[in-house]
Amino acid sequence: MDYKEFERLLEVCRIRLSKGEKEGMKKDIDEILEYFNKIEKDKVGKDVKPAYQPIDLPEQLREDEVIPFEDVDDILANTKTYRFYIVGPKI
Amino acid sequence: MSRIQEFMDADPGKDYYAKLVEELSELNTKLNAFNNINMSLESGYPVSFKDNICVKGVETTASSKVLKGYKPPFNATVVERLLSKGFGFLGKTNMDEFGFGSFGLNSEKPARNPFDKERVAGGSSSGAAIAAAIMENHVAIAESTGGSIAAPASFCGVVGFTPTYGVVSRYGLIDYGNSLDKIGIMGRSADDIRHVFGIINGKDRYDATCTGMPEGSESQRSSRKLVVIENLLKDIDAAISKSFERTIAKLENSGFEVERINLKELDSAIAVYYIIAMAEASTNLAKYTGFKYGNILDDFSKEYNEFFTEAREKFGNEAKRRIVLGTYIRSASVREKYYYKALQIRRRIGERLKEAAGKGHIIMPTMPMLPPKISEANKLSPLQTYMVDILTVPANLTGLPHISFPTDYSNGLPIGTQVIGAPYEEYKLLDFVGEWEKVFKYRFAYNLGSL
Numbered sequence: 001m002d003y004k005e006f007e008r009l010l011e012v013c014r015i016r017l018s019k020g021e022k023e024g025m026k027k028d029i030d031e032i033l034e035y036f037n038k039i040e041k042d043k044v045g046k047d048v049k050p051a052y053q054p055i056d057l058p059e060q061l062r063e064d065e066v067i068p069f070e071d072v073d074d075i076l077a078n079t080k081t082y083r084f085y086i087v088g089p090k091i
Numbered sequence: 092m093s094r095i096q097e098f099m100d101a102d103p104g105k106d107y108y109a110k111l112v113e114e115l116s117e118l119n120t121k122l123n124a125f126n127n128i129n130m131s132l133e134s135g136y137p138v139s140f141k142d143n144i145c146v147k148g149v150e151t152t153a154s155s156k157v158l159k160g161y162k163p164p165f166n167a168t169v170v171e172r173l174l175s176k177g178f179g180f181l182g183k184t185n186m187d188e189f190g191f192g193s194f195g196l197n198s199e200k201p202a203r204n205p206f207d208k209e210r211v212a213g214g215s216s217s218g219a220a221i222a223a224a225i226m227e228n229h230v231a232i233a234e235s236t237g238g239s240i241a242a243p244a245s246f247c248g249v250v251g252f253t254p255t256y257g258v259v260s261r262y263g264l265i266d267y268g269n270s271l272d273k274i275g276i277m278g279r280s281a282d283d284i285r286h287v288f289g290i291i292n293g294k295d296r297y298d299a300t301c302t303g304m305p306e307g308s309e310s311q312r313s314s315r316k317l318v319v320i321e322n323l324l325k326d327i328d329a330a331i332s333k334s335f336e337r338t339i340a341k342l343e344n345s346g347f348e349v350e351r352i353n354l355k356e357l358d359s360a361i362a363v364y365y366i367i368a369m370a371e372a373s374t375n376l377a378k379y380t381g382f383k384y385g386n387i388l389d390d391f392s393k394e395y396n397e398f399f400t401e402a403r404e405k406f407g408n409e410a411k412r413r414i415v416l417g418t419y420i421r422s423a424s425v426r427e428k429y430y431y432k433a434l435q436i437r438r439r440i441g442e443r444l445k446e447a448a449g450k451g452h453i454i455m456p457t458m459p460m461l462p463p464k465i466s467e468a469n470k471l472s473p474l475q476t477y478m479v480d481i482l483t484v485p486a487n488l489t490g491l492p493h494i495s496f497p498t499d500y501s502n503g504l505p506i507g508t509q510v511i512g513a514p515y516e517e518y519k520l521l522d523f524v525g526e527w528e529k530v531f532k533y534r535f536a537y538n539l540g541s542l
Contacts, residue, residue, distance in 0.1 A: 001419070009415055009418060009419055009422075010415065012418060013373075013403075013414050013415050013418050014396065014399045014400040014403050015400070015403060015406075015411050015414060015415060016400050016401075016403075016404060017411070021408075025408075025411070025412055025415065028412060028472065028473045028474070029412065029415065029416055029419075031472065031473075031474050032365070032416060032473060032474050032477075033416075033419075035362060035474055036362050036365070036366055036420075036429060038359055038362055039359050039362050039363060039366070039429070039432055039433060039436060040428070042359055042432070042436050044432065044435045044436055044439060048435045048438055048439060049435070049438060050431055050434030050435050050437075050438065051434050051435070051437040051438035051441060052270060052434060053256070053257075053270050053300070053490075054256045054270060054271070054437065054441060054488065054489045054490030054491075055255060055256045055257055055489075055490040055514055057257055057300055057302060058302065060294075060299050060300075060301075060302075061299070062296055062299075069164075071164045071165070074147075074148070074162070074164030075164050077162070077164075078160075078161055078162060078164075078383070078384040078385075079382060079383055079384055079387060080382070080387055080391075086382065086383060087382065087391055088380075088382040088383075088391065088395075088398075089382065089388075089391050089392075089393050089394065089395045089397075089398035089399075090391075090392070090393070090394055090395060090398075091395045
């Protein structure tokens with residue numbers, strides 16, 4: 001990964017680092033990606049389906065029914081509120 | 092009747108709990124096992140929950156500053172089920188931030204091994220393992236993504252049980268990697284774990300990935316055949332290797348047949364695991380924005396991106412590294428090369444491991460080393476730390492049930508061995524470990540709450 005790409009990635013992730021932190025993380029990431037590249041040698045046929053889940057699970061759906069949540073005040077207690085709204089930054 | 096049921100029926104009284112939490116609080120200042128302790132516990136069989144499992148009204152942070160102050164307005168399903176069956180909430184256990192770690196050091200207060208405080212407890216369920224190791228009457232509910240139950244169980248000398256992916260509801264668990272996370276149990280015996288597992292497994296309307304166990308599986312008996320995967324053992328420490336061979340010899344003398352095989356597919360298991368885990372973690376951590384819950388920023392005059400960036404400064408170094416790497420892995424230019432291919436290889440590894448587990452229980456050491464000193468572990472690079480998971484990743488990557496249990500001691504430190512089963516063979520594995528416990532006595536550094 002080149003440095004420009006790394007900088008762009010930090011911006012996308014909304015991660016801010018000092019100059020020293022950037023150098024350390026870039027070095028670690030390059031080392032880890034080099035290790036990840038070992039899977040290139042693994043020959044896997046195109047017909048092998050990706051395992052999005054490790055175990056094949058049955059499809060389980062449920063009725064879409066409304067169940068009132070009784071402790072709304074507890075949810076709002078976790079944040080700053082104005083009247084009944086959660087206060088957030090400008091968009 | 093199980094030991095847990097006997098304890099509940101006997102009801103030790105309020106003074107017992109007062110003494111327990113007082114002694115636990117004092118010891119906790121040395122070991123950092125708990126992020127918080129319920130000092131008003133007065134009844135029930137003491138149970139703790141890893142700090143990424145939601146308990147109503149109790150601060151739940153996953154040991155992250157990003158979630159500081161968050162008090163869930165609901166109980167996780169495992170919490171609800173245990174509290175309704177006579178268990179008493181003892182506290183929330185320490186962990187590596189969001190589960191990102193193998194040593195229990197990625198936390199504001201690094202966890203310490205009860206056998207030697209200068210050494211690591213293992214991670215990420217570090218506090219759960221310590222809690223199980225220091226209290227006689229207690230079970231710890233933990234969670235594993237790539238070995239977070241087995242690793243600390245091995246280092247702290249307790250039994251660590253990780254069920255098949257999807258058997259225990261994850262409703263109320265703070266996600267790390269959705270296709271990898273499993274809630275499990277840590278305790279001092281297979282019998283205790285069997286009791287708790289019987290309560291927490293089962294379908295849940297709030298978790299569409301939860302299947303529960305097949306009916307009638309409680310009567311499963313252990314296989315008499317064991318399978319050793321030779322190529323996984325080539326890079327482990329000599330002390331562990333020798334100890335493992337002694338354990339195998341004991342089991343052969345007890346009548347178990349042992350087959351040795353090679354599975355070259357496992358050579359890329361660590362890379363595959365971390366690619367998938369980081370991709371999933373980076374999406375899960377996107378929801379911490381600094382205003383909905385947890386650490387709330389005060390300056391709402393800032394533009395959204397600036398506000399969001401400032402909130403995310405609270406993440407620890409390992410979390411930031413995984414966010415950046417995971418985001419890169421999922422990017423359009425390399426997605427096929429890393430993420431998609433890793434998922435394909437996972438399928439192939441899973442097929443091979445299930446074939447092996449079909450012959451008999453797979454058995455191997457849990458960790459490739461004795462618990463290292465904290466000072467030594469802190470010197471390892473991130474990649475070196477990931478490599479420590481070489482033995483715990485295969486079962487976790489493929490969602491197979493496994494149990495780590497103590498099989499030896501070296502220089503006063505415990506050594507764990509793990510058995511891995513085919514999907515839904517939990518009770519076979521519990522039967523196997525129960526049989527081992529009849530001939531091998533576990534050692535503990537502390538016995539708080541002894542009756």
